[in-house]
Structure formats: C-alpha cells, structure tokens
Amino acid sequence: MDASYDIQTYLLDRANVHDTVIRLTLNIDLESYEGLIKDVYAPQVVIDYTSLFGGQPMETTGEEWAMSLKPRMSAFDSTQHVVQSLLIELPPPVKGAARPDKCKVTANVNAHLCRKAARGGHMMHNGGRYVLDLVRLPELEQKGENPWRISRHAAVLTWEDGNSDVMNSVSSIGH
Numbered sequence: 649m650d651a652s653y654d655i656q657t658y659l660l661d662r663a664n665v666h667d668t669v670i671r672l673t674l675n676i677d678l679e680s681y682e683g684l685i686k687d688v689y690a691p692q693v694v695i696d697y698t699s700l701f702g703g704q705p706m707e708t709t710g711e712e713w714a715m716s717l718k719p720r721m722s723a724f725d726s727t728q729h730v731v732q733s734l735l736i737e738l739p740p741p742v743k744g745a746a747r748p749d750k751c752k753v754t755a756n757v758n759a760h761l762c763r764k765a766a767r768g769g770h771m772m773h774n775g776g777r778y779v780l781d782l783v784r785l786p787e788l789e790q791k792g793e794n795p796w797r798i799s800r801h802a803a804v805l806t807w808e809d810g811n812s813d814v815m816n817s818v819s820s821i822g823h
Contacts, residue, residue: 652747653741653745653746653747653748654741655741657741657747658738658740658741661738661747661748661751661784661796662736662738664794664795664796665736665738665751665753665782665796666734666736667794668687668688668782668794668796668797668798669731669734669753669755669778669780669798670731671683671687671688672684672688672731672778672798672801673729673730673731673757675687675688676717676721676727676729677727677728677729679718679721679722681714681715681717681718682714684710684713684714684717685710685711685714685715687794688710688714688797688798689710689711689713689714689797689798689799689801690710690782690783690785690797690798690799691709691710691711691797692707692708692709692710692799693707693708693709693710693713693798693799693800693801694706694707694781694799694800694801695708695713695801695821696800696801696802696803697802697803697821699776699802699803699804699805700774700803700805700815700821701818701819701820701821703821705802706821710797710798720818720820720821721818723763723816723818724761724762724763724814725762725763725764725770726761726762727759727760727761727762728759728760729757729758729759729760730757730758730759730760731755731756731757731778732755732756732757733755733756734753734754734755735753735754735755736751736753737751737752737753737754738751748784749783749784750781750782750783750784750799751781751782751796752779752780752781752782753778753779753780753782754777754778754779754780755777755778755780756775756776756777757775757776757777757778757803758773758774758775759772759773759774759775760772760773761773761774761814761815762814763813763814766811766813766814766816767811767813768811768813769810769811769813769814770811770814771810771811771814772808772809772810772811772812772814772815773808773809773810774805774807774808774809774810775805775806775807775808776803776804776805776806776807777803777804777806778801778802778803778804779800779802779804780798780800780801780802781798781799781800782796782797782798782799783796783797783799784796785797
C-alpha cells in the first residue's frame, strides 16, 4: 500500500472504482469483450452466478471469462444492464491510514434481455445485486490509467419476470 492517502486520492479512487463498475455493464451490452479485458477485469477473477444458475463459482482469467461471454451474449438480440446505487467500501483517509489496494462494491443491477427466437415470449427481465471485489493494479496506475479492476464478480438474483427460455444461452455459467 502507498504511504500517502489523502482526500484527493480517496475521491479519485472512488471515481475510478465507479467507472470500472459502469464499464462492466456497458461493455457487456456493447459486446466489447476487449473493453472487459482491458478496462474491467483483473488478470485473475472469480465469477459467481450461482444465484442465477446453480453450479459453483469459477476461478479463471479475466480474458478467458470475457471471451467466454462472446458466444453466450451473441445469442441475444439485445441486452441492457443497468447498474445503480453503488456502495463503494473504501476506508476514509484518516491521518496515518494507508491507501487501500482492494475494495468491495455492492450495487443494484437490472437486466433486460431479448431473444426473439425464444419459445413463449422474447423478453426476460431480472434484478438483484452485484457484489464485487476490486483490486488496485499499480502497473496501470504508473501508466496514468484507472488502476481498479474487478477480481470477484457475484450476481445475486432477487427477482425475475418474463420467459426463462430467453436465458438458455447463458445458463451453463458455473457448470
């Protein structure tokens, strides 16, 4: 951890963490897998979609996870993920506090998924929370880039409405 942790660094870290989480859903919806690799995921990640699909959390690389989404997401005609109400858990910069190299974010997320070929209706809507662990990568910071990347991505389903057949292309996550 860095020795200097002041209010400006704290606020910059919060803004960078927020941007990383926003880029997660935006890159998924834009099908920008390179964006997920470059701007969102840490080199090593744990993916936990057990709340939606059962199975087990997966340990993989950020690149492997992002590229595994390509065939899954291309099965949808369109998607829109909305992430909001981010609670970013960073310690306050009190005197003598070291700058954190990790943090946790809990955020509300809603997904609207469309697959016109699905039997029984083409829409699925669901909502819940993302519980994310992020790490600060010093090598990115040294280049002047946003250093915060997601190292654990858990989706917690709290509600759903629509046709579950729409989700068939992604239901293998964790199996």
